[in-house]
Ligand SMILES: Nc1ncnc2c1ncn2[C@@H]1O[C@H](COP(=O)(O)OP(=O)(O)O)[C@@H](O)[C@H]1O
């Protein structure tokens with residue numbers, strides 16, 4: 001705040017400012033003369049039986065209005081001298097800031113366009129503020145001088161309530177600025193949250209995460225509603241300030257009227273006083289309140305955001321040793337969907353070495369997909385930690401996470417575009433040779449040929465669920481991420497196609513975690529994690545077969561493939 005104000009005042013150049021104030025004096029002539037002219041017109045003119053003198057005083061007002069118009073014209077001419085250098089300085093900062101962001105490796109393509117629009121807004125509000133503040137000061141000075149010249153006692157009666165309302169209004173300004181800023185931020189957060197959920201609608205529906213998505217937006221919605229209500233309360237407070245500063249002087253003057261008249265105040269002087277309230281103090285205060293409360297706040301808030309955005313970004317702290325081996329470690333992980341819900345996972349410990357091939361098995365609804373969400377950093381544990389390469393996944397930025405892991409859900413999705421776009425979505429610089437190798441490894445070559453080749457358009461609605469899974473599997477295979485999680489991602493493939501895909505991922509560098517849909521997936525894996533609600537057990541197939549009744553049970557219920565693949569462990573399925 002201090003920085004913004006310092007910047008604003010620092011840019012007020014002295015000479016144009018003096019010229020502006022000098023031309024404000026004739027502009028304010030009518031405000032100063034109104035009351036005096038009315039008082040004289042009444043006392044020495046109409047009441048004294050000399051209507052010509054009365055009319056002459058009113059004619060004097062017309063003359064003053066003419067002089068005032070000349071003053072106004074000059075004031076607006078001088079305004080540019082004050083405002084344009086301010087705008088130039090702001091633009092210099094904005095462009096400089098955008099360049100520094102780019103040099104720091106974080107170019108922000110929209111920055112210049114967005115910020116120059118904000119600069120125009122700030123310039124206009126700045127000009128408006130100068131006009132309002134200057135007009136207020138000059139008018140009030142004129143009114144005070146006029147009042148003192150008619151009857152100092154009226155000034156003593158009217159000015160205290162006026163000053164009271166003014167001070168009260170000034171005191172609300174700090175609060176209003178904070179609330180305006182909160183409202184702007186709440187608005188931005190809501191737009192961000194809603195945008196993320198809307199653009200991810202397919203993911204949300206595919207993962208059955210509607211409630212989670214609603215929860216993501218509900219917070220920002222409530223926050224914005226609160227911010228707007230808080231702003232409205234400040235507006236109500238402002239109306240109260242105007243009532244005190246604008247109307248109370250009038251009430252005081254009317255109430256004291258009989259007493260003033262008894263003590264020698266003339267009718268003309270009293271009317272002059274009323275004129276000063278109605279045509280001087282009230283309009284001046286109203287303009288000040290709406291000017292400072294509206295565009296003034298926008299000025300402070302927008303200027304603050306421009307200055308924030310144009311300060312150089314902090315150099316990101318580089319980790320001394322960027323991990324090259326991405327082992328997954330879970331320590332005491334507990335997670336529930338909501339503060340009062342039973343935890344889906346409770347105090348889970350798990351180590352998945354880099355390059356491992358792990359199968360997760362367990363009955364439906366036990367928490368396998370929830371665990372996948374935690375491993376991917378999509379969900380945050382309520383207690384404990386999930387680390388990938390030693391770093392808590394919940395602390396990684398979305399961009400970083402996207403380079404580290406891929407999750408393929410049961411309902412894989414493809415988007416309208418070419419087959420190539422769909423395949424290389426997670427690895428846009430993939431070469432044709434890499435894509436061919438991935439198609440061969442996953443066994444999706446015939447599908448792509450049937451679709452008309454890599455550069456054909458892909459019709460999402462015409463693909464079967466299994467075909468969509470094949471495309472998504474190739475996409476995940478091509479991605480440079482060292483961790484791939486397949487959450488029943490092969491459930492629509494036949495056992496042979498599933499085996500080919502899983503073997504491709506097992507041979508791919510990096511870790512693959514398969515949430516198993518068929519027994520064969522568990523048999524192919526190097527390690528198996530059995531989730532059974534109250535506790536989890538991990539080990540290789542023979543160990544679990546011996547130690548876990550649930551695992552034995554699950555194997556018994558699973559359909560054994562008609563052409564069973566030779567399990568790595570060499571064990572025969574019971
Ligand atoms: N977004 C959610 N909100 C509330 N409860 C959920 C949500 N997703 C899953 N659950 C509940 O958590 C439990 C585990 O679900 P899930 O991880 O999908 O199981 P699995 O993948 O093993 O079938 C289930 O009881 C399910 O109803």
Ligand SMILES: [Mg+2]
Pocket residue numbers: 368369370487
């Ligand atoms: Mg699931």
